[in-house]
Amino acid sequence: MFFSDIKKLDNQYIANTYKRQELDVEAGKGCVCSDIAKHEYIDFSAGIGVNCLGFANAKWIEAVKEQLDKLGHMSNLYYTQPQVALAKILCEHTGMARVFFGNSGAEANEGAIKTARKYSSDKYSANRFEIITLTNSFHGRTIATLAATGQDAFHKNFGPFPDGFVYANANDLSDVSAKVTENTCAIMLECIQGEGGVVPLTSEFLEGIQKICDEKDILLIVDEVQTGVGRTGKFLCSQYFDIKPDIVTLAKGLGGGLPIGAVLFGEKTKNTLGFGDHGSTFGGNPVICAGAVEVLNSLDGKMLDNIVEKGQYIAEKLLTMRGVKSVSGMGLMLGIEVEEPLASSEIVTECIKKGLILLTAKHKLRLLPPLNIKLAEIDRGLEILAQVLSEDLDRPRPTDENV
Numbered sequence: 001m002f003f004s005d006i007k008k009l010d011n012q013y014i015a016n017t018y019k020r021q022e023l024d025v026e027a028g029k030g031c032v033c034s035d036i037a038k039h040e041y042i043d044f045s046a047g048i049g050v051n052c053l054g055f056a057n058a059k060w061i062e063a064v065k066e067q068l069d070k071l072g073h074m075s076n077l078y079y080t081q082p083q084v085a086l087a088k089i090l091c092e093h094t095g096m097a098r099v100f101f102g103n104s105g106a107e108a109n110e111g112a113i114k115t116a117r118k119y120s121s122d123k124y125s126a127n128r129f130e131i132i133t134l135t136n137s138f139h140g141r142t143i144a145t146l147a148a149t150g151q152d153a154f155h156k157n158f159g160p161f162p163d164g165f166v167y168a169n170a171n172d173l174s175d176v177s178a179k180v181t182e183n184t185c186a187i188m189l190e191c192i193q194g195e196g197g198v199v200p201l202t203s204e205f206l207e208g209i210q211k212i213c214d215e216k217d218i219l220l221i222v223d224e225v226q227t228g229v230g231r232t233g234k235f236l237c238s239q240y241f242d243i244k245p246d247i248v249t250l251a252k253g254l255g256g257g258l259p260i261g262a263v264l265f266g267e268k269t270k271n272t273l274g275f276g277d278h279g280s281t282f283g284g285n286p287v288i289c290a291g292a293v294e295v296l297n298s299l300d301g302k303m304l305d306n307i308v309e310k311g312q313y314i315a316e317k318l319l320t321m322r323g324v325k326s327v328s329g330m331g332l333m334l335g336i337e338v339e340e341p342l343a344s345s346e347i348v349t350e351c352i353k354k355g356l357i358l359l360t361a362k363h364k365l366r367l368l369p370p371l372n373i374k375l376a377e378i379d380r381g382l383e384i385l386a387q388v389l390s391e392d393l394d395r396p397r398p399t400d401e402n403v
């Protein structure tokens with residue numbers, strides 16, 4: 001099959017929900033992948049923060065294959081060993097008390113929303129169901145998580161949405177305070193708004209939110225679907241701040257490439273969900289859990305420190321590049337604001353032509369490389385980016401005189 005054949009079939013048989021790049025990916029090893037024509041690409045995307053150990057990590061493959069040979073799936077009506085092993089490590093890494101496993105970030109956030117509502121319904125009244133989320137947030141694509149997403153663009157065409165989601169301005173504590181009512185059961189946020197353009201929340205804001213939550217017994221839900229599992233240089237990004245989430249959601253990087261989502265419950269919420277309150281057919285699949293255990297075992301203190309160092313190294317190099325206006329983010333979650341008249345989507349297209357895969361987030365470029373990317377690979381990728389930015393800046397553009 002050629003690239004043109006794949007494109008034709010995709011065009012005919014796949015729903016048109018993705019604006020795909022001009023690239024097919026056939027195979028990958030480490031931080032490099034190749035297309036059908038065997039061209040190589042440095043990967044600064046990790047499949048949107050998923051392949052945290054890169055492509056085809058040997059130890060991860062071994063863990064997954066070994067489990068696949070033993071037991072590929074069993075219902076959650078029964079006990080399985082990889083699931084409890086993963087839950088134990090997750091609790092040890094985060095100080096949380098219990099875990100519910102699902103299959104994606106949106107599903108994890110659905111579980112968090114259900115839990116927050118039940119907590120307040122059990123303890124106060126069924127009227128206490130409001131959840132405050134932030135403008136410019138992103139929490140998923142299901143109907144409830146779209147409602148939680150504080151961006152109007154996502155709400156077009158899909159209403160009506162479930163009641164009870166209230167939006168407050170990010171990094172505006174007085175706006176959050178003003179939106180709190182006696183019916184507020186939770187505040188839900190990302191410490192760094194990923195899809196929103198790698199926009200960090202300030203520590204004053206986050207710690208102020210914690211105070212509001214403490215005073216009113218409002219639950220703090222932190223969506224770490226993108227920021228979690230070491231991405232920012234701590235296991236959870238929330239661990240950088242003086243806050244104590246009651247619920248944390250994870251997905252993306254957790255499975256190292258296979259689909260898994262997790263809802264972590266703190267002391268307050270660990271017994272909120274009881275028999276029959278929630279469930280998932282595939283959630284906590286033993287093969288995926290065995291791979292996730294390998295991901296977490298790789299993420300030791302040394303690797304986390306290394307993520308911080310590599311992030312700083314990349315940010316410093318970016319800031320010396322022509323065409324880079326500013327850099328945001330932490331660890332290996334970086335947003336790049338490019339100078340006018342550069343356009344991030346065009347930069348991504350040009351980078352692919354030269355052998356570099358990166359992402360956009362809103363008007364920015366976004367880097368989410370594998371957490372174990374090597375310095376030589378970083379240098380190779382940044383060289384391509386610098387070249388593309390520079391060439392694009394020098395490209396003749398139509399002006400009033402020559403149109």
Ligand SMILES: *Cc1c(COP(=O)(O)O)cnc(C)c1O
Pocket residue numbers: 103104105106107109138139140141190194195223224225226227251252
């Ligand atoms: C990607 C993302 C989600 C949605 O995850 P899916 O696995 O695509 O459902 C939710 N929240 C945040 C912060 C994300 O980055």
